[in-house]
Amino acid sequence: MTIRTPDAVVASLTADTSPYLSCDECFERVDQYVDALLLDPQHADPAMHAHLRGCAACREEAEALLELVAADAVR
Amino acid sequence: MTTAPRTTPAGVVPPGPTDSWVTDLSVDSPVRQAALQQLHVLLLRASRHQVRRMRHLLPGIGARDLDDLAHQAADEALVAVLRRLGSFEGRSRFTTWAYKFAILQASVEVRRQAWRNREVTLPDTVVLVDPDASPAELTEAAHLAAAVQEAMTTALTPHQRRVALALLVEAVPIDVLADRLGTNRNALYKTLHDARSRLRAALVASGHLDPSEDRRHDRSSS
Numbered sequence: 001m002t003i004r005t006p007d008a009v010v011a012s013l014t015a016d017t018s019p020y021l022s023c024d025e026c027f028e029r030v031d032q033y034v035d036a037l038l039l040d041p042q043h044a045d046p047a048m049h050a051h052l053r054g055c056a057a058c059r060e061e062a063e064a065l066l067e068l069v070a071a072d073a074v075r
Numbered sequence: 076m077t078t079a080p081r082t083t084p085a086g087v088v089p090p091g092p093t094d095s096w097v098t099d100l101s102v103d104s105p106v107r108q109a110a111l112q113q114l115h116v117l118l119l120r121a122s123r124h125q126v127r128r129m130r131h132l133l134p135g136i137g138a139r140d141l142d143d144l145a146h147q148a149a150d151e152a153l154v155a156v157l158r159r160l161g162s163f164e165g166r167s168r169f170t171t172w173a174y175k176f177a178i179l180q181a182s183v184e185v186r187r188q189a190w191r192n193r194e195v196t197l198p199d200t201v202v203l204v205d206p207d208a209s210p211a212e213l214t215e216a217a218h219l220a221a222a223v224q225e226a227m228t229t230a231l232t233p234h235q236r237r238v239a240l241a242l243l244v245e246a247v248p249i250d251v252l253a254d255r256l257g258t259n260r261n262a263l264y265k266t267l268h269d270a271r272s273r274l275r276a277a278l279v280a281s282g283h284l285d286p287s288e289d290r291r292h293d294r295s296s297s
Contacts, residue, residue: 016275057248
């Protein structure tokens with residue numbers, strides 16, 4: 001189990017997650033986002049960045065996809 | 076197949092932009108069965124990858140059960156991919172697009188299993204600062220924490236407060252919480268987003284948060 005410090009909880013509660021993007025919209029875009037990031041690590045998508053900063057589940061899934069596709073690229 | 080073989084001798088599907096998955100998977104394709112098998116290999120690779128990443132959440136589950144879980148996720152992902160095949164617009168590689176369904180299914184299933192026998196509590200309050208500390212003893216961070224604690228009770232609705240605390244303090248996964256509350260991930264994330272916006276506005280109003288921080292955030296994200 002993850003133990004969260006008060007500072008971490010405060011940071012998480014006050015995270016700026018604008019511009020708003022829903023989890024469904026994140027799922028719709030995450031494949032395109034990951035492919036773009038692998039081509040250009042500086043790829044900018046403020047709404048995706050904000051959503052992934054604020055949603056632990058979508059962040060885990062995006063990181064997993066990025067890792068998997070990156071592993072394919074070096075095969 | 077209508078295209079060059081996609082599988083390596085080891086049976087692993089390599090990525091590539093030059094595929095014709097959509098054509099090969101269409102119902103009238105003469106190679107549909109082979110394409111379905113290849114797609115399942117690809118989805119199983121993704122679901123196993125995700126189960127491996129999250130296996131620490133299921134410490135009591137053996138390797139065989141974990142692999143069963145990956146297979147179940149791949150099977151469900153195959154159905155989802157076929158159902159959504161018409162929406163694939165080629166904006167990403169097909170493999171990346173398909174992987175995301177298996178990763179989602181595996182993630183949801185692992186979280187569900189991990190929380191299957193756990194009670195989900197919905198606390199209404201949070202203690203972020205030592206209640207016995209005097210104002211002089213509080214650090215800058217503690218002052219902010221105290222302001223957040225106050226804003227939680229004054230700026231949020233009871234529902235926003237409980238959702239935010241369950242997700243961010245109790246660390247209940249959002250899809251597990253959605254299941255227990257009979258709602259969905261989108262609705263809970265919107266509640267959380269609105270709660271954060273209200274908290275930030277309250278902290279700006281009380282002088283604990285610099286209003287320009289929002290703009291700095293936006294610039295750093297872009």
